[in-house]
Amino acid sequence: MKRTTLLLLLLGFGLNQSQAQTVPNPAIDQWWSSPGIVGTALLIALVSLVAIVIIGSRLSALFQGLQNRAESRKKETLKSELVNWEEEDLDWILEKRKAAKKYRLTGTELTGKGNSDDSRGLIAKVTRDPENPLVDEKKRETLRMETPKPLRKLMIWYLGAAVFWLVFGTLVGQYVGMKFIWPEMDQISWLSFGRLRPVHTNTVFWGWASMAMVGLGYFVISRTSNTGIFSYSLAKIAWYLMNSAVVLGNFLLMSGVNNGGGEYREYIWPVALLFASGLILTFFNYYKTVAARKISEIYISNWYLLGGLIWTITLVVIGYLPSFQDGLGETVIQGYYMHQGVGMWFMTFTLGLIYYYLPTSLNKPIYSYSLGVLAFWTQMLFYTLIGTHHFVFSPLPWWLQTVAIVFSAGMFIPVVSGTTNFLMTMKGSWSAISKSYVLPFFLVGVVFYFVGSAQGSLQAFRLTNFIWHFTDFNVAHSHMTMYGIITFILWACMYAILPKVTGKEPPALGVGIHFWLAFVGLFAYMISLMTGGTQRGLSWIEGESFINSVILMQPFWVWRAIGGSMMFVSHLIFAYNFYEMAKKEKPLPHKIPAPLSSVHA
Amino acid sequence: MFDFHKNHKLLVATSFLGFAMLSTVIAVIPALQMQEVKPLPGMEELNSEELKGLQVYVSENCMACHTQQVRNIEMDQVWGERPSLASDYYYSKQRMDLWRQSPSLLGSERTGPDLTEVGKRQPGKEWHLLHLYNPRIAVKESVMPSYPWLFEEKSKAMVTQKDVVVPVSAELLKNPDHQLVAKPEALALVAYLQSLIQAELGQDLGPDFIPSTRKKQEPASGAESLGLDGLQLYSETCSACHQPSGDGIPGAFPSLAGSEIVNDPDPSILIQIILSGYDARPEFGAMPEFGSLLSDEEIAAIATHERSSWGNQAPVVTPDQVAEIRKFVLNQ
Numbered sequence: 001m002k003r004t005t006l007l008l009l010l011l012g013f014g015l016n017q018s019q020a021q022t023v024p025n026p027a028i029d030q031w032w033s034s035p036g037i038v039g040t041a042l043l044i045a046l047v048s049l050v051a052i053v054i055i056g057s058r059l060s061a062l063f064q065g066l067q068n069r070a071e072s073r074k075k076e077t078l079k080s081e082l083v084n085w086e087e088e089d090l091d092w093i094l095e096k097r098k099a100a101k102k103y104r105l106t107g108t109e110l111t112g113k114g115n116s117d118d119s120r121g122l123i124a125k126v127t128r129d130p131e132n133p134l135v136d137e138k139k140r141e142t143l144r145m146e147t148p149k150p151l152r153k154l155m156i157w158y159l160g161a162a163v164f165w166l167v168f169g170t171l172v173g174q175y176v177g178m179k180f181i182w183p184e185m186d187q188i189s190w191l192s193f194g195r196l197r198p199v200h201t202n203t204v205f206w207g208w209a210s211m212a213m214v215g216l217g218y219f220v221i222s223r224t225s226n227t228g229i230f231s232y233s234l235a236k237i238a239w240y241l242m243n244s245a246v247v248l249g250n251f252l253l254m255s256g257v258n259n260g261g262g263e264y265r266e267y268i269w270p271v272a273l274l275f276a277s278g279l280i281l282t283f284f285n286y287y288k289t290v291a292a293r294k295i296s297e298i299y300i301s302n303w304y305l306l307g308g309l310i311w312t313i314t315l316v317v318i319g320y321l322p323s324f325q326d327g328l329g330e331t332v333i334q335g336y337y338m339h340q341g342v343g344m345w346f347m348t349f350t351l352g353l354i355y356y357y358l359p360t361s362l363n364k365p366i367y368s369y370s371l372g373v374l375a376f377w378t379q380m381l382f383y384t385l386i387g388t389h390h391f392v393f394s395p396l397p398w399w400l401q402t403v404a405i406v407f408s409a410g411m412f413i414p415v416v417s418g419t420t421n422f423l424m425t426m427k428g429s430w431s432a433i434s435k436s437y438v439l440p441f442f443l444v445g446v447v448f449y450f451v452g453s454a455q456g457s458l459q460a461f462r463l464t465n466f467i468w469h470f471t472d473f474n475v476a477h478s479h480m481t482m483y484g485i486i487t488f489i490l491w492a493c494m495y496a497i498l499p500k501v502t503g504k505e506p507p508a509l510g511v512g513i514h515f516w517l518a519f520v521g522l523f524a525y526m527i528s529l530m531t532g533g534t535q536r537g538l539s540w541i542e543g544e545s546f547i548n549s550v551i552l553m554q555p556f557w558v559w560r561a562i563g564g565s566m567m568f569v570s571h572l573i574f575a576y577n578f579y580e581m582a583k584k585e586k587p588l589p590h591k592i593p594a595p596l597s598s599v600h601a
Numbered sequence: 602m603f604d605f606h607k608n609h610k611l612l613v614a615t616s617f618l619g620f621a622m623l624s625t626v627i628a629v630i631p632a633l634q635m636q637e638v639k640p641l642p643g644m645e646e647l648n649s650e651e652l653k654g655l656q657v658y659v660s661e662n663c664m665a666c667h668t669q670q671v672r673n674i675e676m677d678q679v680w681g682e683r684p685s686l687a688s689d690y691y692y693s694k695q696r697m698d699l700w701r702q703s704p705s706l707l708g709s710e711r712t713g714p715d716l717t718e719v720g721k722r723q724p725g726k727e728w729h730l731l732h733l734y735n736p737r738i739a740v741k742e743s744v745m746p747s748y749p750w751l752f753e754e755k756s757k758a759m760v761t762q763k764d765v766v767v768p769v770s771a772e773l774l775k776n777p778d779h780q781l782v783a784k785p786e787a788l789a790l791v792a793y794l795q796s797l798i799q800a801e802l803g804q805d806l807g808p809d810f811i812p813s814t815r816k817k818q819e820p821a822s823g824a825e826s827l828g829l830d831g832l833q834l835y836s837e838t839c840s841a842c843h844q845p846s847g848d849g850i851p852g853a854f855p856s857l858a859g860s861e862i863v864n865d866p867d868p869s870i871l872i873q874i875i876l877s878g879y880d881a882r883p884e885f886g887a888m889p890e891f892g893s894l895l896s897d898e899e900i901a902a903i904a905t906h907e908r909s910s911w912g913n914q915a916p917v918v919t920p921d922q923v924a925e926i927r928k929f930v931l932n933q
Contacts, residue, residue: 192661303616314621332631466674546679
C-alpha cells in the first residue's frame with residue numbers, strides 16, 4: 001500500500017481528474033503505518049528528544065565527568081615530573097614556597113605613606129554567592145558594539161512595536177482559544193470568534209513577526225555592508241505605514257469589514273496597500289544600503305533579506321489584483337498567497353537573520369556559504385509551487401494538486417541544507433548552550449525548522465490529507481512553524497543583539513522563565529491539537545456523526561488553552577525583559593567627580 | 602557572469618524574475634483558467650436577499666469554521682450528493698464590491714460542519730434563526746458563537762405584522778416580557794443558508810467519489826433491516842429540532858415523547874406529517890416536508906424508531922404503509 005501511495009505521488013503528475021479517480025483510497029485500516037504518519041511521529045519524537053537533551057545539558061553531569069578526567073591527568077603528569085627531579089632542586093623550591101607562604105602585604109604597597117583621597121578603594125564589592133541561586137549563571141555580554149545612535153533608536157522602535165503586537169496578538173489568540181471551552185464568554189459582536197480569529201493571525205503576522213524581522217534586518221544590512229543605513233527617515237515612514245495598517249486592519253475586521261475571509265488576506269486592499277507601501281520603502285532602503293556596501297561581496301544574509309522583500313511585494317500585488325479572483329480563481333490565488341506569505345516572507349527573511357545572528361552569537365563563521373546559496377535558490381523554486389497543497393481533493397485541477405504535493409516533498413532539499421548548515425555551525429559549541437541564554441532559543445528554532453517543515457511536507461501527501469485536513473492538526477502545524485521556528489528565532493536574535501547595542505542585559509531569571517514557559521506551552525499546544533486532530537479525522541472517516549467529533553475535541557481544546565496560557569504569560573515576561581534591555585540609560589547616581597586640580601589643592 | 606555574490610542588481614533582478622515567472626505559471630495562469638468555467642444548467646443566480654446574506658456570512662467570517670467543499674473522497678459523501686465542481690461557485694464567488702473581493706468560501710477548517718448542502722439538511726427557517734440566536738438551544742454540545750446582535754428584543758406591543766418573531770423561551774431573553782425579533786441581517790443570512798443546495802446533475806455526469814477500501818458491512822437480509830438504522834436516520838434528519846431526547850425545544854419544536862400523534866396505533870397522520878410537513882400549530886415552528894428527501898424505507902425506519910423510543914409504545918411502521926400514504930398525498 002505504501003508503494004501504491006508513492007507511485008500515485010510520482011505518476012499522478014499530469015494525470016487528469018477522471019484518470020485519477022480509478023485509484024482507490026489507501027487503506028485507512030492501517031493509517032498508523034503510512035509513511036506520512038510514521039514520519040510525523042518520528043519527527044515529533046525527534047523534537048522531544050532535543051528537549052530532553054537540553055535538560056540533560058543543564059544537569060551538566062557530562063561536564064563534571066570531563067573535568068574530573070582532566071584533573072586526574074594533570075595529577076599523573078605532576079607525579080611523573082616529581083619523581084625525575086633532583087633533591088637539591090626540590091629543597092630550593094620548598095624554601096621558596098615557605099617564604100612565599102609567610103609573606104604578607106603591608107597595605108602600603110600602592111599608596112606609599114601618603115593619605116588616599118578615594119574612600120572606595122579598588123574593589124567595591126566582593127561576593128562569593130551566585131547572583132541568583134535558582135538558575136544557572138549566564139555569561140555576561142562583554143562586547144558592546146559601537147552602533148550609530150539613529151540605528152539603535154530605529155531598532156528599538158521596530159522591536160518595541162513588535163513586542164507590543166506580540167502581547168496584543170497572543171492575548172487575542174488566548175481569548176479566542178478559550179471560546180472553544182466557553183462559547184458564551186461574551187455576547188459582543190466585535191469580540192465574536194469569527195471576527196477575532198483573523199485579528200489574532202494578522203496581528204502576529206504583520207505586527208509581531210514582520211516588525212521584528214524588519215528591525216533586526218536593519219542591523220544586519222548595515223553591519224554586513226559595513227556602511228550606514230541609506231535613509232533613517234524612510235525607515236520611520238515605513239514604520240508608520242506598516243503599524244497603521246495593522247491598527248486599521250484590526251479595527252475594520254472587528255467592526256465586520258472583511259476582505260473575503262481568505263487566510264492572511266482578510267485586510268481589505270486599502271489597508272494592504274499601506275502595508276505594501278511600507279514593504280516597498282523598506283526594500284528600497286535595504287537595497288540602497290547594500291548597493292553602497294564597502295566590501296565587494298554581498299553577505300548571504302542579505303540575499304535572503306532582499307529576496308524575501310522583493311518576493312513578498314510581488315506576492316501581495318498578485319494576491320490583491322482583482323482580474324483573476326472570481327470563482328475558483330480566487331481559490332488558486334488563496335493557496336498560493338497563504339503559503340507564500342509564510343514561505344517567502346517569514347521563512348526566507350528569518351533564515352537571512354539566522355545566517356547573521358547565529359554565527360555572531362557563537363563567534364565563528366557560518367559552516368558553508370554554498371549550502372546557504374543552494375537553499376536560497378531551492379527555496380524560491382520549490383516553495384513557490386506548493387500552495388495548492390492546502391486544497392488537496394478540492395475541485396481545483398488535479399495536476400495542480402499533484403505538482404504541489406511533489407514539490408512539497410522537494411522542500412526537503414532547502415530544509416535539510418539549511419538545518420545542516422546551522423547545526424554544523426553550532427557543532428563544537430554545544431557546551432556554550434548551557435552558558436548562554438541566546439543559544440537555547442536558536443537550537444529550538446533550528447530543530448523546529450527541520451521538524452516543522454518536514455512535517456509540513458508529509459502533511460501534504462494525499463493519505464495524510466484524508467486524516468488531517470480540516471482538523472485542528474493544521475492549527476497545530478501553523479503554531480509549530482510560526483511559533484516554533486519564526487518566533488523562537490526572532491527571540492534568539494533579539495536577545496543576541498539588544499544587549500550588544502544598548503549595553504543592558506535582561507535578567508537571567510526572566511529569560512529562563514520566558515524560554516521554559518514558551519517551550520513547554522508550545523508542546524502542550526501542539527501535542528494536544530495533533531492528537532485531537534488525528535482522532536477527529538479518524539472519526540470522520542468512520543462516518544460517525546459530526547457532533548461526536550466536536551465532543552471528542554473538548555479535552556484537547558482545554559489542553560490547548562492551558563498551553564496557550566503558558567505561552568501568553570511567557571510573552572509578558574519577554575516584554576519585561578525587552579524593557580530591561582531597551583530602557584533609557586539612567587543618569588549616573590554619583591556626582592561628577594571633582595576635577596583633578598582640586599585633588600592637589 | 603553569475604556573480605550574484607558581488608552584483609546586487611543581478612541578484613535582485615534574477616530572484617524577482619524567477620519568482621514572478623514561477624508565480625505566473627503556478628498561480629496566475631491556473632487562476633485565469635479557473636475563471637473560464639460556466640455555471641451548471643440548473644443553477645440559479647443568488648437573489649438580492651441571498652447576496653445580502655452572503656455578505657453577513659463574510660462579515661462574521663463564518664469561513665473560519667465552516668467549509669463549503671465536498672471533496673472527491675468517500676468520507677465527504679455525508680456533505681453532498683456529489684463532489685463539488687468549479688461551476689458550483691460561479692455565482693457565489695464573485696467580487697463583492699469595490700472594497701472586498703470574492704469570498705473565500707471553500708475554507709480550510711471544519712470546526713463546524715460543511716455547509717454545501719445545509720439548505721437541504723436544515724430546511725426550516727425557525728431552526729436556523731433559533732440556532733443563530735443561540736446554537737446551544739438546538740445543539741447542546743455546539744461550540745459555535747451566538748449571534749444575538751442579529752436579533753432584537755421588542756415589547757409585545759411594538760411587534761408588528763411584518764416582524765419575524767423567533768420562538769425562543771422567555772428565560773433566555775433579557776426581558777422575559779419581550780419577544781425576540783429577527784433583524785433583516787439574520788433573515789438575509791438564513792435566506793443565504795437555505796439557498797445552499799447542490800445543483801442537480803444528471804446521473805453519471807458528475808465526477809464520482811474516490812471509493813474507500815474500507816470493508817462495508819454486509820446488510821443483513823430482511824425487510825426490517827435494509828441496513829437502515831432508525832436511530833442513525835433520526836439523528837441525521839430529525840434530532841436537530843426534535844432533539845436526541847425526543848423532547849423537542851419548548852416554544853419552538855414539539856416533543857415527540859408521549860405525543861398522541863406519534864403513539865397513535867394508526868400511523869397515517871405521523872407518516873403524512875413526515876411526508877408533507879406541518880404548520881398547523883402557531884405556537885411551534887413550521888416543519889418542512891421530507892417526502893422528496895427520504896425513501897419509504899427510511900421514513901418507515903424513522904417512524905418505527907420514534908414509536909419505540911423515549912417511553913413511546915406503538916406498533917412498527919412498514920415501508921408499504923408509507924408507500925400507501927405517499928400515493929394518497931400525491932393524489933391530493
